[in-house]
Amino acid sequence: MAEAELRRPEPATTAGPPSEAELAEGGLRLEVDGAVATVTLARPERRNAMTFATWRMLAAIGRTLPPEVRVVVLRGDGPSFSAGIDLSMFSGGEGGFPFEADDETGDRFIADLQEGYTWLRNPEIVTVAAVHGHAIGGGFQLALACDIRIAAEDAKFCMKEPALGLVPDLTGTKPLVEIVGVNRAVELCLTARTVDAAEAARLGLVERVVPTGGLDAGVEALTAELLAVNAEAAVATKRLLFAAPLNTLDEQCAAERREQLVRLRALAAAFRG
Numbered sequence: 001m002a003e004a005e006l007r008r009p010e011p012a013t014t015a016g017p018p019s020e021a022e023l024a025e026g027g028l029r030l031e032v033d034g035a036v037a038t039v040t041l042a043r044p045e046r047r048n049a050m051t052f053a054t055w056r057m058l059a060a061i062g063r064t065l066p067p068e069v070r071v072v073v074l075r076g077d078g079p080s081f082s083a084g085i086d087l088s089m090f091s092g093g094e095g096g097f098p099f100e101a102d103d104e105t106g107d108r109f110i111a112d113l114q115e116g117y118t119w120l121r122n123p124e125i126v127t128v129a130a131v132h133g134h135a136i137g138g139g140f141q142l143a144l145a146c147d148i149r150i151a152a153e154d155a156k157f158c159m160k161e162p163a164l165g166l167v168p169d170l171t172g173t174k175p176l177v178e179i180v181g182v183n184r185a186v187e188l189c190l191t192a193r194t195v196d197a198a199e200a201a202r203l204g205l206v207e208r209v210v211p212t213g214g215l216d217a218g219v220e221a222l223t224a225e226l227l228a229v230n231a232e233a234a235v236a237t238k239r240l241l242f243a244a245p246l247n248t249l250d251e252q253c254a255a256e257r258r259e260q261l262v263r264l265r266a267l268a269a270a271f272r273g
């Protein structure tokens, strides 16, 4: 990913953060507590199935996040993280997928939805998916868009799209291949099979597994660890790590030198007072 793509996007408007009512329309809640923002998928009666409004609202959260936020946690209410797309989005009608759209309009429509996921890679924040129960389709992709996945032992991941005649199009194919390799990604997607937490950990799809019921405590501990490191160094390091797969060794060494010179000067200035 190019460096420019990894910067927190400028707000498109001067509008503030979405209101509670707007968030609720997208089936979301947002709590900002100092350096930590928690985004909750809040339609447990639909297993946190996500609508187009959910993804547009996620994008709005990303555009309007207060600058003091360093860690963003995504979690789900009820028995599951997310059952993926709300299947009613395919049944037509107002707010449904514009099946008759021309290529350009259809492309823009999906690009807007993808924006709900891309901001989670921005280096100014560390994003944590706290997954329990099912993470299916767009829900699995939401977890993949985050930097760190912490899963309860009851978590189950499934890339269901091909079974429904679709492709995963919410930014999930790239991180999936980067994490598990192309062959395992083909096997997972083209069988649409379910991966439990233990296998997900073996495959590198989750970074931490905690006992069922222990997710909140696990997230709290992880968040404290993330906030304990130097904020500016964290931003620069995430930028470097995301650039690494795209750079040659020479380019990456040069990037490390550039970032480190900024760090060393900042530390020296702080030391001098």
Ligand code: ACO
Binding pocket: 045, 046, 047, 049, 079, 080, 082, 083, 084, 085, 086, 087, 088, 134, 136, 137, 138, 139, 160, 161, 164, 166
């Ligand atoms: N869209 C709309 N409604 C949903 C969805 C969904 N994706 N998933 C669940 N619901 C609804 C159910 O219809 C049910 O509604 P009802 O109470 O009115 O009958 C309610 O949520 C609870 O669902 P259950 O199936 O009873 O819950 P359970 O915990 O037993 O199973 C599970 C959860 C495994 C997530 C199951 O609901 C399921 O398989 N859902 C469909 C998943 C899916 O195919 N998602 C699309 C993936 S592709 C993509 O995301 C692009």
